[in-house]
Amino acid sequence: MITDVLSWGLAALSLWSAWRVFRTDSMMRAAYLLLASFAAVGALLVLLSAEFLGLVLVLMMAGEMTIMVVFMVMFMMNPAGLNPMTMVHQHRAAVAAGIVSFAGLALVGVAGDFPDRPAADEVTTTSALGFELLGDSMLIFQSAGVTLLATMIGAVALTSRGGRFGDAHAGSDAPALAPEATASPAPATDAVEEGAHAAHEHDRHGAEGEAG
Amino acid sequence: MTVWAPAVAAVGVGAALVTGTWAVATLDTAVAGVVAGRGLHLRRAALAPLRRAALLAGRHPVTTERPDAPAWVVAGPLLLALAGAALSALPLAEGLAVADVPDGLVLYGAAMALVMVAVFLHGWAPNSVFPLIGAYRFVAQALSYQIALFLVLLGAALPAGSLGLGAIVEAQSELWNVIRQPLGLPLFLVAGTALSFWGPLALPDGEDLAGGTAAESSGRELLVWRTARAAVLVATAAVAAACFLGGWLGPVLPGPVWMVAKTLALLVILVVPAHVVPRVRIERFVSFGWTILLPLSLVDVFAAGVVALRTST
Numbered sequence: 001m002i003t004d005v006l007s008w009g010l011a012a013l014s015l016w017s018a019w020r021v022f023r024t025d026s027m028m029r030a031a032y033l034l035l036a037s038f039a040a041v042g043a044l045l046v047l048l049s050a051e052f053l054g055l056v057l058v059l060m061m062a063g064e065m066t067i068m069v070v071f072m073v074m075f076m077m078n079p080a081g082l083n084p085m086t087m088v089h090q091h092r093a094a095v096a097a098g099i100v101s102f103a104g105l106a107l108v109g110v111a112g113d114f115p116d117r118p119a120a121d122e123v124t125t126t127s128a129l130g131f132e133l134l135g136d137s138m139l140i141f142q143s144a145g146v147t148l149l150a151t152m153i154g155a156v157a158l159t160s161r162g163g164r165f166g167d168a169h170a171g172s173d174a175p176a177l178a179p180e181a182t183a184s185p186a187p188a189t190d191a192v193e194e195g196a197h198a199a200h201e202h203d204r205h206g207a208e209g210e211a212g
Numbered sequence: 213m214t215v216w217a218p219a220v221a222a223v224g225v226g227a228a229l230v231t232g233t234w235a236v237a238t239l240d241t242a243v244a245g246v247v248a249g250r251g252l253h254l255r256r257a258a259l260a261p262l263r264r265a266a267l268l269a270g271r272h273p274v275t276t277e278r279p280d281a282p283a284w285v286v287a288g289p290l291l292l293a294l295a296g297a298a299l300s301a302l303p304l305a306e307g308l309a310v311a312d313v314p315d316g317l318v319l320y321g322a323a324m325a326l327v328m329v330a331v332f333l334h335g336w337a338p339n340s341v342f343p344l345i346g347a348y349r350f351v352a353q354a355l356s357y358q359i360a361l362f363l364v365l366l367g368a369a370l371p372a373g374s375l376g377l378g379a380i381v382e383a384q385s386e387l388w389n390v391i392r393q394p395l396g397l398p399l400f401l402v403a404g405t406a407l408s409f410w411g412p413l414a415l416p417d418g419e420d421l422a423g424g425t426a427a428e429s430s431g432r433e434l435l436v437w438r439t440a441r442a443a444v445l446v447a448t449a450a451v452a453a454a455c456f457l458g459g460w461l462g463p464v465l466p467g468p469v470w471m472v473a474k475t476l477a478l479l480v481i482l483v484v485p486a487h488v489v490p491r492v493r494i495e496r497f498v499s500f501g502w503t504i505l506l507p508l509s510l511v512d513v514f515a516a517g518v519v520a521l522r523t524s525t
Contacts, residue, residue, distance in 0.1 A: 026280065028280070028283070028332075028333075028336050029280070029283075032283075032329065032333070035329065042322075051313065051314070051315045051318075052315050052318055052375075055315055055318040055319055055321070055322045056318060056322070058322040058325070058326070059318065059321050059322040059325045060325075062322070062325040062326045062328060062329050063325055063328060063354070063355070063358065065329070066328050066329060066332050066351055066354075067351070067355075069332070070348065070351055124314045126314060126315055126375060
């Protein structure tokens with residue numbers, strides 16, 4: 001009874017916060033509403049006796065959503081991503097993708113054949129999960145792990161300062177701090193140009209004089 | 213007893229949050245007095261935090277221009293609740309825990325990962341420069357200590373063969389983890405200081421940022437935030453006592469007394485550096501975290517694994 005109330009409440013909380021992600025106008029609120037949605041799903045997993053998966057979901061998402069806030073704020077064009085802005089774009093494609101994915105998941109939910117095996121109280125899923133991850137499913141998870149590691153190394157290589165074509169900051173050296181270093185060449189070029197101009201005028205006058 | 217143990221332990225967690233934060237404030241005041249050459253006045257040090265708390269509670273709250281009000285309301289209580297959640301998985305004595313779940317260490321990890329969210333919310337909410345810098349600082353700080361913190365705790369779980377905190381304590385009945393894994397406790401205390409952003413690693417709330425994420429806080433909000441910070445420090449010390457100093461195990465005295473004594477001893481170790489060690493710069497801590505703390509914690513967990521394999525076969 002309590003479990004039913006809790007699971008429906010958590011499901012409602014998850015859906016509500018997921019909906020609010022797209023209705024808010026703040027990067028930070030969007031990311032942390034998504035975290036609230038994930039946390040509700042994590043609590044649902046705990047109710048389903050998958051304590052380890054539920055807690056790890058919260059553990060991972062807490063860090064990831066915070067990193068997402070920082071990156072979203074960094075990459076926004078409007079002043080540092082700190083101003084209010086809309087969280088939705090490309091409406092037609094988004095609506096189409098939403099309908100397709102909802103239909104797909106609903107189809108699995110309605111047409112799927114779920115087993116009905118209540119877990120015994122003393123069953124701990126953590127060790128079973130460990131044997132699964134390092135047993136039958138090892139190839140899948142190790143491949144995924146190596147792929148993610150390669151992605152991370154690639155991202156670091158792309159963003160690091162040094163590369164095949166020299167330092168990433170080459171040609172974009174900061175201006176000198178002393179004012180003379182940048183200010184002094186300007187009068188010198190002006191003087192040269194004026195001198196050249198004067199000489200040219202003089203030549204023209206001279207030529208005219210000869211012709212006259 | 214067994215039926216009522218969670219209820220008793222829940223009262224215990226509440227009492228630990230209240231007396232623990234008071235103990236932290238008392239220790240902090242006492243150590244500050246000793247370092248300043250005023251001598252040790254425990255009674256005065258115990259009363260001073262209460263006076264400061266009463267002052268803060270009665271003070272008029274000050275707000276900023278267009279703050280993120282919900283985030284500001286949530287941040288402090290969230291941090292306090294996370295410390296409570298961490299303590300709830302912790303047994304005060306054999307079988308005396310709110311919920312000594314088989315995945316207690318993962319519960320602790322999830323709660324401590326959310327500390328980053330609470331601090332970020334607290335820094336973002338006031339819509340002010342110094343708190344925002346403090347929030348960004350803590351993201352950099354958290355990413356640098358988190359993996360090391362969890363690896364060291366996994367090392368402590370290996371001899372027990374379980375992620376439950378009760379089982380981890382019981383596995384130390386012959387030899388405490390502090391001796392079995394000499395790297396474990398020092399590394400955990402460094403990472404725990406960073407996690408509790410205390411003393412030399414109080415970078416998100418640093419004095420150099422005029423208080424950092426708490427720069428715009430005042431009145432009751434500041435009181436809740438300071439209490440929550442102390443509560444996280446208490447949770448750090450209590451988990452260290454359970455994972456490395458054998459928790460409730462000890463001769464003659466009853467279990468809870470040992471647990472409290474060990475936690476208090478670790479609190480002294482955590483609080484003293486705040487007054488004798490200079491503040492570390494954030495970029496130095498990030499370099500230290502990735503190049504020294506993380507490799508050492510990998511060595512620790514590897515050595516713990518080798519020992520666990522040798523003893524199990």
